[in-house]
Amino acid sequence: MKCQFLVSILAIAMILGGDLTAVQAAVTPATQVQVVTQADVVSACAKGGNAQGCQDIVKAFVAYLKVSGMTADQINKVVAEAVQALVKNSASLPPDVRAVVAEAVNVVATASSDTQQIAAIREVATTVANGSFSESSSVSSGKPASPG
Amino acid sequence: MLLATSVWGCALSGAALVLEARPFFATAEDIETLTDRLVAQPIVAGWSLDAERQVLNACVRAMKSAYGRILPRPERGNLTSHCLELAEQVVANNPSSAYAWYVEALAAAGDGNFTLLSDALMRSEQLAPNEEWLGTVRDELAEANLDHLTPDARAANDRDLAMLVSSMTGLAAIGARYIRDPDFRERIKEIVEQLPAADQRRFIGAVSRAAHG
Numbered sequence: 001m002k003c004q005f006l007v008s009i010l011a012i013a014m015i016l017g018g019d020l021t022a023v024q025a026a027v028t029p030a031t032q033v034q035v036v037t038q039a040d041v042v043s044a045c046a047k048g049g050n051a052q053g054c055q056d057i058v059k060a061f062v063a064y065l066k067v068s069g070m071t072a073d074q075i076n077k078v079v080a081e082a083v084q085a086l087v088k089n090s091a092s093l094p095p096d097v098r099a100v101v102a103e104a105v106n107v108v109a110t111a112s113s114d115t116q117q118i119a120a121i122r123e124v125a126t127t128v129a130n131g132s133f134s135e136s137s138s139v140s141s142g143k144p145a146s147p148g
Numbered sequence: 149m150l151l152a153t154s155v156w157g158c159a160l161s162g163a164a165l166v167l168e169a170r171p172f173f174a175t176a177e178d179i180e181t182l183t184d185r186l187v188a189q190p191i192v193a194g195w196s197l198d199a200e201r202q203v204l205n206a207c208v209r210a211m212k213s214a215y216g217r218i219l220p221r222p223e224r225g226n227l228t229s230h231c232l233e234l235a236e237q238v239v240a241n242n243p244s245s246a247y248a249w250y251v252e253a254l255a256a257a258g259d260g261n262f263t264l265l266s267d268a269l270m271r272s273e274q275l276a277p278n279e280e281w282l283g284t285v286r287d288e289l290a291e292a293n294l295d296h297l298t299p300d301a302r303a304a305n306d307r308d309l310a311m312l313v314s315s316m317t318g319l320a321a322i323g324a325r326y327i328r329d330p331d332f333r334e335r336i337k338e339i340v341e342q343l344p345a346a347d348q349r350r351f352i353g354a355v356s357r358a359a360h361g
Contacts, residue, residue, distance in 0.1 A: 073220060073222060076220030076221075077219075077220055077223065079220075080215065080218045080219050080220060080223075081180075083218055084180060084214065084215045084218065087214060112220070114220045114221050116221060116224075117218060117219070117220050117221065117224075120217045120218045121218050123217075124214050124217070124218055127214075133214070135179055135213055135214055135215075
């Protein structure tokens with residue numbers, strides 16, 4: 001009777017152990033993903049850091065967004081802000097750093113669930129890479145055309 | 149009674165000052181702050197023509213900025229609909245504002261309302277057919293939406309192109325585009341063929357200069 005009890009306890013412990021491992025495996029990605037901020041991404045990519053370091057940080061940023069608990073709309077907004085922070089001063093960067101930034105922008109875009117936004121970000125990445133990116137509006141200095 | 153009138157007058161003046169000053173502060177903001185503000189709430193046109201132009205500029209700046217274009221759908225939708233409301237408000241008060249009609253066309257394009265885009269572009273061209281800077285931005289918008297324009301709006305765009313070919317700065321840009329964009333060549337050739345011989349010669353010169361960098 002006592003032996004049967006011990007076997008049962010052992011079986012339960014094994015089952016629980018197995019379950020816990022499974023649960024732990026499911027939770028691990030969320031708890032082990034490093035918190036990466038937009039500032040980390042800008043610092044690693046848009047300030048002349050090495051390409052591999054930038055890629056690693058951007059991938060970690062995207063991984064973090066996916067497990068962050070934010071809604072899809074919230075993630076899309078964060079994506080827009082991160083891309084903007086990356087490209088904002090890109091016109092003054094040397095071509096090799098612009099290429100790193102453009103690649104980073106394309107990776108950040110993969111976190112978005114909005115196809116139009118992704119397409120717009122890819123266009124921006126292209127202009128960053130070829131050096132034609134400009135934030136300023138072409139009509140900001142426009143005069144009023146109205147005769148009245 | 150006199151005191152009450154004075155207080156009321158001061159309050160009214162203060163309100164007018166705030167309303168007029170707001171667009172100027174808004175346009176001085178960085179692009180992210182300005183765009184987020186336009187996304188969050190409609191912008192109100194001031195009373196003067198200058199304030200009106202400032203708020204229209206703010207909308208154009210936000211809608212054409214990289215940040216404005218990479219916003220997700222809900223925010224982008226708010227931005228274009230708030231700017232469309234503003235442009236409609238301005239053209240309702242001042243229907244002869246060619247710039248406001250252009251802003252309405254720009255917002256309509258962002259909204260996917262291509263009937264309104266065509267109509268607003270045409271009205272802007274009719275009101276200011278010789279404004280080079282406005283013709284340039286109208287052409288840019290028309291070019292990006294060419295497949296969606298009505299025949300009348302395309303005809304208005306052809307008139308803008310003819311005007312730009314006849315101008316100094318517009319001519320250089322058209323010459324460069326002729327080299328850069330093969331799809332554009334046949335269209336501009338047909339337009340230039342209708343222009344006086346002197347303009348045709350200037351156009352050939354501009355294309356030649358663009359080709360030789």
